[in-house]
Amino acid sequence: MKTVMLILLSLVAVACTWVEPKPEAAGIKLATASDVQSCDRLGAATAKGVSKVGIFVRKDEKVITELAALAKDQAYSMGGDTLVRESELSEDGAMTFGVYRCR
Template sequence: MKKIFIAICGGLILSSCTWVKVTSKGEGVRLVQSVRTVESCKKLGQVNTKVESKVIVFNRDADKVSAELADLARNEAALMGGDTIVPISEITEGRRSFGVYQCFAARTQ
């Protein structure tokens, strides 16, 4: 019984953890919710992201999963030269796709 209790507590603690961090380049990428916002932007492509949506048998917090998916997309968009991402799919089993856009003039480094 004690082992089961420890396993359950451990699962609950792990399910609340955030594992994805935004890179310094990813911090320059904004997330917008509407494709209308990027109508005048140059589309660079899309990224497909995936994180764990369950830990053992416990579902992770939906807001944390959503935030981690966006953080991954921001990191990838930055590598593509993008500065804006827009979700283009719903979250399904820890997966989501984002459109990547360049909306601002390229900045010199």
């Protein structure tokens, strides 16, 4: 019975999104490179998350959503209002976003 409970708990943990952006970073939007052509680039935000829990591999979409939330927090602290994805999700769960000020 303990084994079944442990497996169920692990499956629930894999499905969860654990990162929420800070309220002040909620207004930061994700955009494409063509959307930020007239914006000021402030730098880059690299975020790293958990892509694997034990033997379970988490879905890329959930990991990317968490990484974007972490990057939004970094962008807010840099004075940015827009993020552009600059890399793919790496094997170790990292991704880089460009930080821009467009408004």
